Amino acid sequence: MSEVVVKAPQGHIEVKNFSLSYDSIEGPVEAVTDTQIHVKPGEFVSIVGPSGCGKSTLLNAVAGFLKPTTGIVTVDGEKVNGPSAERGMVFQQYSLFPWKTVRENVEFGLKMRGMPRSQRERAARTLLGLAGLEAFEKHYPEKLSGGMKQRVGIVRALATGPKVLLLDEPFGALDAQTRVIMQQILTNMWQRLKISVLFVTHDIDEAIFLSDRVYCMTARPGSIKAEIPIPLERPRQQSMMMSSEFLGLRRGLMSLIREESIKAMGGELNDMGMQGLNIELHGHSLADVI
Amino acid sequence: MPASTPPASPPSFSTLTLRWYRLNRGGLRATAIGIISLLAFLLVWHLLTTYRVVFFVRFTNVPSPLAVYASFTKAIHDPKFLLHVLLSCRRIFFGFSLAAIVAVPLGLIMGRFKVVHEIIFPVAEVLRPIPAIAWVPMAIMLWPTNEQSIVYITFLGSFFPILVNTLHGMSLVDPVLVRAAQCLGARERSIFRDVYFPASLPHIFTGLTVGMGVAWVSLIAAEMISGQYGIGYFTWEAYSLVQYADIALGMIAIGVLGLGSSMLIRGAGQLVMPWRLK
Structure with missing residues (x-):
């Protein structure tokens, strides 16, 4: 089992001079522009930004679903040229195969790799055990709660021993309590596996709590506005979310994002509209922020 | 509705029957209504053909x-x-x-x-x-x-x-x-x-x-x-x-x-x- 669970630290993601635009009738529309990011082996990195800023686009390009218009995406120096089992992915939408049981879902990647049945059954059981899901191995996904589905989704993505794990707002559809538990589970699995993680979210607390580093993106066309190291020590506890260090980071990120969100909605809101919203201005006037 | 059965003794046959009935009431009802409606259909057919009803449609030659x-x-x-x-x-x-x-x-x-x-x-x-x-x-x-x-x-x-x-x-x-x-x-x-x-x-x-x-x-x-x-x-x-x-x-x-x-x-x-x- 050890070959499945423990992997040598690798998985260096590099995104250089990246831009991506879509064709439309009015000409190309830029979704992401002039972006550089990197994830060191074993590092947990999040991307936050206002909705529609292109953070998912960036992640999908790392996964290999989208081709950059300019620039290059590499993992361990190898150019990304389409999806592969080297880059596991967890999606916001539940993406378990409804016609496969929990264990068959986890086994799928191993089956694709040609692992014999008995071996992959054992591997899947071990992994499900680590995630506390062994009792559900024979269930079909429909019978599971949202949190369990995503846990199986994470286990399935990790089963093939990928170099990096990509997560696209995986807990976005979960309720607040479940989300907190899922964050803890993800942290535990990440620490055990020493895998590189690129995590997209719009939840600032989530990004700070989980990450070693957070990239904050600008409004569309998205680019990197700031890169914030998170020096909080590990292992992290829920109680740390009340610490002044956490709150300081949160305040900083908050104001960065708020600027971009307001920019993104600039056309839709005027000062009158903003007065109804209770926005913390930290001593600035609304005009300054905008 | 009677109160729930006491937990200690194993449920008797009659309580089990009662529970089974309560759980399957919907299905039993549908089956019963289905049978009644089929019988009613046969009865109407029987009456229409026995009395050779002619009312826009002619049942004169329709077999019973x-x-x-x-x-x-x-x-x-x-x-x-x-x-x-x-x-x-x-x-x-x-x-x-x-x-x-x-x-x-x-x-x-x-x-x-x-x-x-x-x-x-x-x-x-x-x-x-x-x-x-x-x-x-x-x-x-x-x-x-x-x-x-x-x-x-x-x-x-x-x-x-x-x-x-x-x-x-x-x-x-x-x-x-x-x-x-x-x-x-x-x-x-x-x-x-x-x-x-x-x-x-x-x-x-x-x-x-x-x-x-x-x-x-x-x-x-x-x-x-x-x-x-x-x-x-x-x-x-x-x-x-x-x-x-x-x-x-x-x-x-x-x-x-x-x-x-x-x-x-x-x-x-x-x-x-x-x-x-x-």
């Missing part, structure tokens, strides 16, 4: 349920009647199976490869609205034997519902599942086998159920026009020979056979798609 029952008891000992039934079933089996064997893979391939869709879809759309019965003269010209042309008509009847539903199923496959499979190292062939095919199965089975219904419609029409055997021919022959009870017997036989074959398909569907069981 008892007359039909009498001709049924005679027919089940008649090898000729059984042969009619058997031949119809065989035609359905060949026509429908051929349609499923051709239409399901074709639909899957059309759904996956745009070029195939672009080539075949226009032809299918032109042929689809032609009722299978309209094919009868052409079928007689096309095929050397009567038997083959009837099977061909049955085939045509079920072919298009199966094809259209398979295509529909393919168009609804959730792209995120395809992407998930790709991220797990699946290549084209496994994506087809492990994602597109199972994802389309519920719609394929809808197509098979509809196709089976249309297969019977087409078969009976074809048998009435050009058959020498078959339950459709039996029904039409009964009319020509003024054996009115046999007309109703033929109709009921067709109904029962149609119901039985769609139940078979539903059963097969549950076997193939265990994840859809509630």
Whole structure:
């Protein structure tokens, strides 16, 4: 089992001079522009930004679903040229195969790799055990709660021993309590596996709590506005979310994002509209922020 | 409502019966109403025919349920009647199976490869609205034997519902599942086998159920026009020979056979798609 669970630290993601635009009738529309990011082996990195800023686009390009218009995406120096089992992915939408049981879902990647049945059954059981899901191995996904589905989704993505794990707002559809538990589970699995993680979210607390580093993106066309190291020590506890260090980071990120969100909605809101919203201005006037 | 049973002693037979009854009340009710409504139908039929009611519709010559029952008891000992039934079933089996064997893979391939869709879809759309019965003269010209042309008509009847539903199923496959499979190292062939095919199965089975219904419609029409055997021919022959009870017997036989074959398909569907069981 050890070959499945423990992997040598690798998985260096590099995104250089990246831009991506879509064709439309009015000409190309830029979704992401002039972006550089990197994830060191074993590092947990999040991307936050206002909705529609292109953070998912960036992640999908790392996964290999989208081709950059300019620039290059590499993992361990190898150019990304389409999806592969080297880059596991967890999606916001539940993406378990409804016609496969929990264990068959986890086994799928191993089956694709040609692992014999008995071996992959054992591997899947071990992994499900680590995630506390062994009792559900024979269930079909429909019978599971949202949190369990995503846990199986994470286990399935990790089963093939990928170099990096990509997560696209995986807990976005979960309720607040479940989300907190899922964050803890993800942290535990990440620490055990020493895998590189690129995590997209719009939840600032989530990004700070989980990450070693957070990239904050600008409004569309998205680019990197700031890169914030998170020096909080590990292992992290829920109680740390009340610490002044956490709150300081949160305040900083908050104001960065708020600027971009307001920019993104600039056309839709005027000062009158903003007065109804209770926005913390930290001593600035609304005009300054905008 | 009585209070819940005390937890200590094991529940007695009567409490178990009561609980079972409470849990299955809905189903029992539906069954009871179903039986009553069938009996009521028979009673109305009996009254209308016994009193030879003429009220816009004429029941003067319509056989009574008892007359039909009498001709049924005679027919089940008649090898000729059984042969009619058997031949119809065989035609359905060949026509429908051929349609499923051709239409399901074709639909899957059309759904996956745009070029195939672009080539075949226009032809299918032109042929689809032609009722299978309209094919009868052409079928007689096309095929050397009567038997083959009837099977061909049955085939045509079920072919298009199966094809259209398979295509529909393919168009609804959730792209995120395809992407998930790709991220797990699946290549084209496994994506087809492990994602597109199972994802389309519920719609394929809808197509098979509809196709089976249309297969019977087409078969009976074809048998009435050009058959020498078959339950459709039996029904039409009964009319020509003024054996009115046999007309109703033929109709009921067709109904029962149609119901039985769609139940078979539903059963097969549950076997193939265990994840859809509630």
